[in-house]
Amino acid sequence: MGREEDVKVVSFWASLFGRRVEWALKLKGVEYEYIEEDIFNKSSLLLKLNPVHKKVPVLLHHHKPLIESSLILEYIDETWIHCPLLPPQPYQKALARFWSQFAEEKILESAWIAMCFSGDEKESALQVGRESMQKLEDEIGGKKFFGGDNIGYLDIALGWIFYWLPVWEQVGSFQFLGPLKFPDIVAWTANFLNHPIIKDSLPPRDELLFYYHHRRSQLSSTS
Ligand SMILES: N[C@@H](CCC(=O)N[C@@H](CS)C(=O)NCC(=O)O)C(=O)O
Incomplete structure (x- = not known):
């Protein structure tokens, strides 16, 4: 799965929610760029990507942001369908x-x-x-x-x-x-x-x- 996918993860090193997203991408072999966020001094990037909750993680796929780790997991599973995470039934x-x-x-x-x-x-x-x-x-x-x-x-x-x-x-x-x-x-x-x-x-x-x-x-x- 190549870089042409243009996947970025904005997260914070200690975030358990952020790790969920990284684990899912890694298990599927999707390459991504990691962007570390300082959640105690939020960047303009984070505020722009997640103006609702102002939290990490944010997944950026082809510049489109997605928030909420559980929803991001579902998006990842539906976008890269090999090695499914959710059961089919x-x-x-x-x-x-x-x-x-x-x-x-x-x-x-x-x-x-x-x-x-x-x-x-x-x-x-x-x-x-x-x-x-x-x-x-x-x-x-x-x-x-x-x-x-x-x-x-x-x-x-x-x-x-x-x-x-x-x-x-x-x-x-x-x-x-x-x-x-x-x-x-x-x-x-x-x-x-x-x-x-x-x-x-x-x-x-x-x-x-x-x-x-x-x-x-x-x-x-x-x-
Ligand atoms: N329900 C969210 C929770 C995300 C969350 O709480 N992120 C924390 C880091 S672990 C955060 O960004 N905190 C910053 C803040 O609360 O201002 C998810 O599953 O993505």
């Missing part, structure tokens, strides 16, 4: 989208609250996060990936769980995951991390730790 497709949205609303949000805050807010986030993780554990049910033998849309959407979540757990001194409680999810995280394309496309863990420690103290001093 409408029902399975709908389920993949459902679980992706569920994990975003219930686990990602709870993990962020558990990392940044304390007291009752943290405790109820921990409860929601753990209950929701159990639902994912039931859903994967011993498969190598949520997509079966290969990484698919849902794996990419949930990919932050194997790398960002342990960092957030360390920064916020909490635990969602655990090999005894969620053995299938923990096995999945290892499969994901061992995938050659994924493991070569991750931010350095120590920098991620440093970054989220900093974010946590910034947020707690403003709340």
Whole structure:
């Protein structure tokens, strides 16, 4: 897949949403130019490309911008149809989208609250996060990936769980995951991390730790 496709990704090195887009492009072998954005001092490029939310990632395909990582994943899958990410059957497709949205609303949000805050807010986030993780554990049910033998849309959407979540757990001194409680999810995280394309496309863990420690103290001093 050559450069004639003119694909650019505007993102921020620590963004788990941005990595989704990069993983999908890499898994499909689509070459792209990466443009790093400073989300704390937003460029005129970002403001022009995403005036609605002013967030990364943005995918630029032939100069046309697209935002929202889950929609970008679908666009990538429909544009470069080899190595499909979403299952072909409408029902399975709908389920993949459902679980992706569920994990975003219930686990990602709870993990962020558990990392940044304390007291009752943290405790109820921990409860929601753990209950929701159990639902994912039931859903994967011993498969190598949520997509079966290969990484698919849902794996990419949930990919932050194997790398960002342990960092957030360390920064916020909490635990969602655990090999005894969620053995299938923990096995999945290892499969994901061992995938050659994924493991070569991750931010350095120590920098991620440093970054989220900093974010946590910034947020707690403003709340
Ligand atoms: N729902 C969006 C979330 C994107 C998002 O939150 N991006 C963060 C970086 S991880 C951002 O750009 N933050 C800048 C801001 O909130 O001003 C997606 O899936 O693409």
